[in-house]
Amino acid sequence: MRKKYLVLTLTLIVALAMALTGCASGGSSGSSSSAAGKTLIFGRGADTTSLDPAAVTDGESFRVTQNVFDTLVSYDYSKQSTNVIPSLATSWTITNGGKTYTFKLRKGVKFQDGTDFNAQAVVFNFDRWMNGKASGQFAYFPSMFGGYKGDPGLVIQNVTASDANTVVFDLTRPSAPFLKNLAMSPFAISSPAAIKKYGKNYGTTAAVGTGAYVFKSWKRNDTITLTKNKSYWKSGFPKLDTLVFKVIPDNSARLNALKNGEIDMMDGVNPSDVSGLKGNNQLQVYYRPPMNVAYLGFNVTMKPFDNPKVRQALNMAVDKQGIIKAFYNGQAQAATNPMPPSLLGYDNSITPYPYDLTAAKKLLADAGYPNGFSTTLYTMANPRDYMPEPQNVAQSIQSTFGKIGVKVNIVTVEWSSYIDKLMKGGIPMYIMGWTGDNGDPDNFLYTLLDKDSIGSNNFSFYSNDQLHNILISAQSQTNDAQRVALYNQAQVILHNDAPWVPLVYAKPVLVGKSTITGYKPSPTGTEPFENISIK
Structure with missing residues (x-):
């Protein structure tokens, strides 16, 4: 009798455990x-x-x-906004005519390896990035802050720890987007101990933040x-x-x-x-919330794309509305400028290049290519938010370019190596896009098309001294009306020089x-x- 009761008891226990497990498992195999x-x-x-x-x-x-990882300051993600709010820094003051930023840091924060987050850790990270010119490892840093240490355009003069919880940035000039730049993901703070421990393997076998x-x-x-x-x-x-x-x-x-x-x-x-x-x-x-642009880029250092007339002609040979209808189901807007309409300083007065194959062919002839030419178009294999069907878009461009005598060979590259290939150059024509990092026009025009960004995000290797001076001046202004006027000038220059064909602003x-x-x-x-x- 006792054995029978024992078996029944064990059976009930097992059934109860299974029931509890079933209740806790939640349901799907995915989560x-x-x-x-x-x-x-x-x-x-x-x-x-x-x-x-x-x-x-x-x-x-x-x-x-x-x-x-965390950054010193963050965007207000709860409001889907790029307004800056505290993060690892709890507060900041701006002095010296906009050239000195003093941050008070959050106390008691630990890196995930148990080491202390403090002002010395912040200084270590910025020193690492500023001294990265030899390796070229930190491509985002020069495209946001004007170069590496020793470069004349670097806006950060020095970063110092005045005490364990206070870090001071001294700038060479005022920088309107400086706070928004600091909130960007590439400027998150890593554990100095982990960087030293893992060396070249940091980022592959280890990643340690807060x-x-x-x-x-x-x-x-x-x-x-x-x-x-x-x-x-x-x-x-x-x-x-x-x-x-x-x-x-x-x-x-x-x-x-x-x-x-x-x-x-x-x-x-x-x-x-x-x-x-x-x-x-x-x-x-x-x-x-849309803050992006997809584009067709030209390497302006390579023939025939070193000729602005060729680039203008190709702008007129892209059927943007056809691309939107076929591959975006209408959920995109034809792009005119290299930055989206939601940003400060977008110039609505610029007339977009029309889709006009007759005019495009005539302009090609004026540029010395009456019979067109042959070239290669690179595109990514993987879909992006701004480009859901990159290969089909490439084929659309190939088709319309063929109608003006430009024969296009398409090369598709996996995303993991695509950007590295673009940064190294040697690619005549490419499809790419950009989702804004911080909501400032500087993050599009300077980051993607200024000469300081060649070798990082300026895949067209486009350089224009007049544009550079305008963009640096726009960075240094704190008055929005003055910045708008400067960015309008910049967009006119870029429209005429046409280093890109801006394709769409996607949703x-x-x-x-x-x-x-x-x-x-x-x-x-x-x-x-x-x-x-x-x-």
């Missing part, structure tokens, strides 16, 4: 809210290139690093896994225990993975799929499970996931 905690899997089109935020320029890297999540593992071209920083300085955050970034290159395959419960959220939704998603009560659609779409709360897409293209939760 879990088990006893181990909540996991969110984010599907994306391409892998990260490095986890050292200072060493990259691509959004797929920043999407991850933004959750591992952020909401800790880097756990990276399976190349597959997944990056982050776990909750239990010592995070923001009490009660993050709300997830595990955050996984999953690479699924094809947009349609990624959407199927979401519908099948293999992932919880994704970007890169095909515009043609959006209307069908809105009726699915298991999903929710998000629109990223990016993301989609996630209906059980996700707390997510607000940022106009910068990436955002922290500390406030996100999933049931």
Whole structure:
């Protein structure tokens, strides 16, 4: 009898345990809210290139690093705004005619390796970036701050720690976008101890910040896994225990993975799929506030693209409206200028180049190419927020260029090596795009097209001294009306010189499970996931 009762008791215990396990498991194979905690899997089109935020320029890297690291100041992500708010710095004062910034730092913050965050750590990071000219490793730094140490354009004169919790930046001149630049992901603060420990492997085998999540593992071209920083300085955050970034290159395959419960959220939704998603009560659609431009760029140091008439002719041989209709499902606006209309100083008075093949062919003849020429167009293999179907857009350009005698060979490159190839030059024509980092026009015009940015984000190797002087003057102005006037001048120069064909300003779409709360897409293209939760 006792044996029978023992068997019944064990059976009840096992049944109860299974029931409790079933209640805790949450449901889908993609996410879990088990006893181990909540996991969110984010599907994306391409892998990260490095986890050292200072060493990259691509959004797929920043999407991850933004959750591992913090910056001195941040954007107001809760309001989907690029207004600057405190982060690792709790307050700041601006003195000396706008040339000295003094930051008071948050006390008691630890890096994820247990070492102290303090003013000396900030100085270490900026010294590392400012002295990076020999390696060329920190491409974003010169494109935002005017160069490396020793370069005449560098706006940062020195960075010093006046005490453990105070850091002082002395500038060579006032810089209107300086605070917004500091909030950018590439200027997040790393652990000096980790950088010294891992050396050249920092960013591949280790990444140590003060952020909401800790880097756990990276399976190349597959997944990056982050776990909750239990010592995070923001009490009660993050709300997830595990955050996984999953690479699924094809947009349609990624959407199927979401519908099948293999992932919880994704970007890169095909515009043609959006209307069908809105009726699915298991999903929710998000629109990223538009602050981007997709463009066709020319390497102006290579023939025949060294001739402005050729570049102007090709501007007239791109059917932007056809591209928008075919590949954006109308969810984009034809671009005229190299910066989006939402930014300060956008010039509405500039007349866009018409789509006019007859005029384009005549201008090519005037430039000395009556029979056209042959060239190569490079494009990325992976979809981007601003370019959901890069290969199809390349084929559209190939088709219309062929009608004016320009024969185009298309070369497709994986995203992980595409930017590196563009930075090194030797590519005559390329498709690219940019999502603004900080909401300032400087982040488009200076960062992408100034001579100081050659070797970093200026893939066209375009240099114009008049433009440079205007952009530096615009940086140094604090009066918005004066900045607008200068940026209008800059856009006229760029329109006439035509180093690009601005293609579209896109309206990016993301989609996630209906059980996700707390997510607000940022106009910068990436955002922290500390406030996100999933049931």
